Amino acid sequence: MCSSCDQNKHPTTALKTPLVALVGRPNVGKSTLFSRISGIHRKMGNWPATTVEVGSADIVVNGEEFRILDIPGISSLSPASPDEKLTHDILMEDDLDLIVAIVDASNIARCLFLVSQLKELNKPMVVALTMTDIARRRGIYVDIEALSRGLDIKVVAVLPRSKNGTAELEKILTQTLAQLKTDERDLKESTPPLGDDQRISFVSDLITSSVTRTSTRPTLSDRVDRFLTAPISGALTLLGVLWIVFQSTTTLASPFQNWISSIISGVITPPIEDVLISTPWLKGLIVDGVISGVGTLLTFLPVMSIMFLLLSLLEDSGYMARAAVVSDRLMRFAGLPGKALLPLIVGFGCNVPAVSATRALSDARHRLIVGLSVPFTACSARLAVYIFVAGIFFGGNAGTVVFGMYIVSITLVILFALFLRLTLIKGAMREPLLIELPPYRLPTTTFVFADAWLRVRGFLKEVGGIVVITVVAIWFLMAVPISGNHQFANTPVNESAYGAIAKGITPIFAPTGFADWHTAGALVTGFVAKEVVISSWAQNYSVDSPNRQLIISDLGKKLKLDFERSSSGHSSAAVIAFLIFLTSYTPCVATIAAQRREFGLKWALTGVAFQLAIAWLLAVAVFQIGRLLI
Amino acid sequence: MSTPRDLVLAAYVSGTSTRRKIVEVTLLDPDIVDLIIDTMIHSGEMNRYVLQKDCEFGGCRGCPLSEGCAP
Numbered sequence: 003m004c005s006s007c008d009q010n011k012h013p014t015t016a017l018k019t020p021l022v023a024l025v026g027r028p029n030v031g032k033s034t035l036f037s038r039i040s041g042i043h044r045k046m047g048n049w050p051a052t053t054v055e056v057g058s059a060d061i062v063v064n065g066e067e068f069r070i071l072d073i074p075g076i077s078s079l080s081p082a083s084p085d086e087k088l089t090h091d092i093l094m095e096d097d098l099d100l101i102v103a104i105v106d107a108s109n110i111a112r113c114l115f116l117v118s119q120l121k122e123l124n125k126p127m128v129v130a131l132t133m134t135d136i137a138r139r140r141g142i143y144v145d146i147e148a149l150s151r152g153l154d155i156k157v158v159a160v161l162p163r164s165k166n167g168t169a170e171l172e173k174i175l176t177q178t179l180a181q182l183k184t185d186e187r188d189l190k191e192s193t194p195p196l197g198d199d200q201r202i203s204f205v206s207d208l209i210t211s212s213v214t215r216t217s218t219r220p221t222l223s224d225r226v227d228r229f230l231t232a233p234i235s236g237a238l239t240l241l242g243v244l245w246i247v248f249q250s251t252t253t254l255a256s257p258f259q260n261w262i263s264s265i266i267s268g269v270i271t272p273p274i275e276d277v278l279i280s281t282p283w284l285k286g287l288i289v290d291g292v293i294s295g296v297g298t299l300l301t302f303l304p305v306m307s308i309m310f311l312l313l314s315l316l317e318d319s320g321y322m323a324r325a326a327v328v329s330d331r332l333m334r335f336a337g338l339p340g341k342a343l344l345p346l347i348v349g350f351g352c353n354v355p356a357v358s359a360t361r362a363l364s365d366a367r368h369r370l371i372v373g374l375s376v377p378f379t380a381c382s383a384r385l386a387v388y389i390f391v392a393g394i395f396f397g398g399n400a401g402t403v404v405f406g407m408y409i410v411s412i413t414l415v416i417l418f419a420l421f422l423r424l425t426l427i428k429g430a431m432r433e434p435l436l437i438e439l440p441p442y443r444l445p446t447t448t449f450v451f452a453d454a455w456l457r458v459r460g461f462l463k464e465v466g467g468i469v470v471i472t473v474v475a476i477w478f479l480m481a482v483p484i485s486g487n488h489q490f491a492n493t494p495v496n497e498s499a500y501g502a503i504a505k506g507i508t509p510i511f512a513p514t515g516f517a518d519w520h521t522a523g524a525l526v527t528g529f530v531a532k533e534v535v536i537s538s539w540a541q542n543y544s545v546d547s548p549n550r551q552l553i554i555s556d557l558g559k560k561l562k563l564d565f566e567r568s569s570s571g572h573s574s575a576a577v578i579a580f581l582i583f584l585t586s587y588t589p590c591v592a593t594i595a596a597q598r599r600e601f602g603l604k605w606a607l608t609g610v611a612f613q614l615a616i617a618w619l620l621a622v623a624v625f626q627i628g629r630l631l632i
Numbered sequence: 633m634s635t636p637r638d639l640v641l642a643a644y645v646s647g648t649s650t651r652r653k654i655v656e657v658t659l660l661d662p663d664i665v666d667l668i669i670d671t672m673i674h675s676g677e678m679n680r681y682v683l684q685k686d687c688e689f690g691g692c693r694g695c696p697l698s699e700g701c702a703p
Contacts, residue, residue, distance in 0.1 A: 077670070077674075078671075078674065080674065109663065110663055111661065111663035111664050111666065111667040112663070112666065112667050112670060115667055115671070198637070198671050198675065199635050199637050199638075202635065202636055202637050202664070202667060202668055202671065203635045203636060203637075205664065205667065206636045206660070206661070206664050209661050209663065209664060210661075213661070215661070224652065227650075227652065231650065327649055327650060330649050331649070334647050340647065340649065344681055362679070362681055434644050434645055434646075434647055434649070435649055436644055436648075436649060436650070436651070436654075436669065436678070437649050437650055438651070439650055439651075439652070
């Protein structure tokens with residue numbers, strides 16, 4: 003029936019041919035209906051001055067000639083994109099004679115909202131109700147008569163793919179167009195526009211009077227969601243999932259870690275040592291510094307890879323959003339705004355972007371409270387240290403200990419935010435959060451591996467960047483003599499600048515059970531980045547050993563001995579105190595810089611003071627109580 | 633008398649954090665709840681963010697929370 007298909011000419015220039023536009027939200031079946039009525043497959047034409055495509059066809063139906071337009075989908079008459087702007091402009095043109103509003107019966111409310119706006123254009127309109135088969139399968143039935151009465155517009159049910167209803171629609175179109183020739187429309191007479199609130203009420207009333215839902219039984223997904231997001235079962239599932247992730251990570255990664263460690267200490271180190279034997283200072287820098295420090299961190303590559311893979315699996319399956327609902331409830335329980343969840347979730351990856359992410363909160367007080375609480379979230383850099391220490395001291399229970407540290411971290415975030423809210427930054431905390439629950443699905447290999455790789459790459463960049471720089475800086479401080487008659491790069495560590503700093507602060511940790519200069523020094527360098535704690539330990543023990551060499555696998559034995567000594571035999575209590583100190587004290591200088599940028603120097607320093615005080619007090623309390631019990 | 637929008641807004645502000653829960657609390661048609669959420673996002677009363685656990689590919693450029701961050 004298509005007499006001509008004009009792709010390039012402005013459709014409204016054909017003034018004598020009545021113009022009919024198919025209008026609707028995206029994906030409601032406009033193009034299929036266009037093809038069915040025009041008898042042609044949808045062809046695209048470039049609309050002048052835009053790149054948006056509009057299909058048009060001149061057709062004759064029942065002796066009535068008209069031009070039909072298939073224009074881009076639109077969600078409302080307030081255009082939000084160039085496509086929508088084009089549709090809006092076409093609808094505003096006086097030349098448009100008839101609107102065919104396409105309403106998807108399976109998504110009826112949104113479509114009727116648009117129809118109620120289209121009515122206000124005061125142009126003749128017919129509603130084509132599509133997707134009734136899909137709606138019926140979902141238990142949604144539309145009473146066409148009632149809908150037509152409610153809208154005061156003719157409604158025709160059509161299924162363009164099977165031709166159902168298209169003949170009736172064509173009949174109504176031609177009848178309406180024929181009527182237009184005899185009726186004089188007063189285009190100036192317009193319906194007063196409704197506000198959003200009134201419009202929604204109108205649509206709600208329409209749905210109440212014309213739509214019946216027979217399927218109210220919850221789907222399997224709904225039932226699973228009920229369990230996974232319920233206060234008790236949801237929280238217990240989340241804890242269980244986290245425990246499985248940490249326990250699997252530590253168990254599965256162990257053989258790979260040992261393999262990488264043996265490669266570094268047995269294959270890479272000896273030939274380099276042989277080459278550098280004549281230049282002791284360079285050997286100290288390369289072997290005792292870079293290889294020892296960075297090499298130890300690289301043994302965590304399998305740990306981080308497995309952890310990131312498991313987290314990506316959870317994310318792609320749709321579980322993470324359910325976990326967010328459970329966490330959100332916890333936030334509200336503590337009086338935190340719902341939106342606080344956004345930066346805090348980022349914080350478990352890295353604290354620096356998490357501080358910037360507080361901008362999602364509109365209230366300045368909320369931003370400050372959440373921004374100062376972010377450093378207590380256990381970032382992935384701390385995770386490496388947790389796994390390292392827990393693996394040495396707790397063996398098969400390492401996963402449980404790491405899991406415990408995450409619980410400590412979450413508790414600290416909530417308690418600190420609550421403390422700020424009740425003391426320094428008083429005020430109401432109402433910034434609600436609505437979480438979309440994506441459908442469950444089987445994780446896809448491509449997404450899981452690509453996502454995990456991005457995070458592993460981030461870890462490698464950190465090791466290859468800031469960690470190497472810090473290792474070199476520590477080596478330099480260890481090389482600078484500050485007492486005795488020593489030369490640069492040939493100084494006993496206790497007479498070096500680094501030794502003086504580390505040993506100077508060691509007594510502070512006496513009540514915590516880990517007052518040893520190796521550990522104190524590592525905690526100081528941990529201000530740069532938390533992974534550096536591990537590389538610094540490796541470097542400190544390497545330099546401190548009599549032959550100035552350390553096989554990486556021996557690091558654990560040395561740490562055990564020193565913790566045993568510094569805690570007078572209560573090493574388990576001292577290690578837990580150390581891990582809690584690590585969780586609580588300032589994450590890194592980059593986080594301080596981010597806080598300074600967001601909240602000013604005063605608040606950034608206030609945050610650091612709180613973190614150090616809380617970390618020390620908690621470590622002391624844990625060790626002093628722990629040594630009585632363990 | 634409360635409008636459907638008032639009911640959804642009240643549920644949202646009081647901390648109802650999923651669409652399903654809002655449907656249960658307000659007894660409104662699920663499509664109407666979706667419509668109201670859409671219009672609130674469109675009008676700027678609600679903002680849409682992507683939950684993420686870390687910086688995404690592309691660094692800050694790929695982060696939906698980075699609006700206004702320093703370059």
